[in-house]
Amino acid sequence: MELIEAEYPKPGHVLLHLSDLHLVGGPNTLHGSVDSAARLQEICDQIIASRIRPEAIIFTGDLADKGELHAYERLREMIEPMCAALGAKAIWAMGNHDNRANFRAAFSDASEASKPQDPVDRSYFVNGLRIITLDTTVPGHHYGELSESQLEWLAAELATPAPDGTILALHHPPVPCVQDLAVLVELRGQAALAAVVRIRTFAPSWVATCITPRRRASPASRCQSPRPRVTPRTWQCVLADSVAAMVRSRTT
Numbered sequence: 001m002e003l004i005e006a007e008y009p010k011p012g013h014v015l016l017h018l019s020d021l022h023l024v025g026g027p028n029t030l031h032g033s034v035d036s037a038a039r040l041q042e043i044c045d046q047i048i049a050s051r052i053r054p055e056a057i058i059f060t061g062d063l064a065d066k067g068e069l070h071a072y073e074r075l076r077e078m079i080e081p082m083c084a085a086l087g088a089k090a091i092w093a094m095g096n097h098d099n100r101a102n103f104r105a106a107f108s109d110a111s112e113a114s115k116p117q118d119p120v121d122r123s124y125f126v127n128g129l130r131i132i133t134l135d136t137t138v139p140g141h142h143y144g145e146l147s148e149s150q151l152e153w154l155a156a157e158l159a160t161p162a163p164d165g166t167i168l169a170l171h172h173p174p175v176p177c178v179q180d181l182a183v184l185v186e187l188r189g190q191a192a193l194a195a196v197v198r199i200r201t202f203a204p205s206w207v208a209t210c211i212t213p214r215r216r217a218s219p220a221s222r223c224q225s226p227r228p229r230v231t232p233r234t235w236q237c238v239l240a241d242s243v244a245a246m247v248r249s250r251t252t
């Protein structure tokens, strides 16, 4: 019998991506009709039953709908048992609905900043793969932006090699707006982010992709690199949205 080699190797990493949970504090429902906590619990149950064992679960923002402390405490109560059952690390990014200070109050071990209102940027290593969360939120506004000091921090982080590369996780997608209204939630200053990422596309700590809500984008593809990007590994990414069906995909 002839052995056929698969076009892509088996994934080297398995990650789970959840976004836009929009949990509310207290007994209220989201927009008066959606029980976002019940939906999250349903998803948690499905994930555990699926037998998928991700190394990390990445949450890309809008964890709480109104940024209430109680919503973050509730989130922690729900997520910690799932992570413990799966043996997965929880990775958190902020969205425009989130409140940094309240998030930090509930997740004091998830942020290293000294001031409650500092951006929640953090670098995680998961079995050789680095995942960097960038806090693109601008308090009081819905659009996203990264400050100069955040970009400097990112550049410094990327100077440290990551054996299996780097994934950026952020709430505001660093891609062109295709709908007129989307400009309200656009990530501003995308060229500055691309400039930080571009020079590291082929470095030891190459940036492989970005994961954001609803869509993923490769910043490397926006950098007009002179040669195609070939990554030595693939990973499996399971995307789940709090209101959409779970989608499973593989990317290189």
Ligand SMILES: [Fe+2]
Pocket: 062, 095, 096, 097, 171
């Ligand atoms: Fe959002």
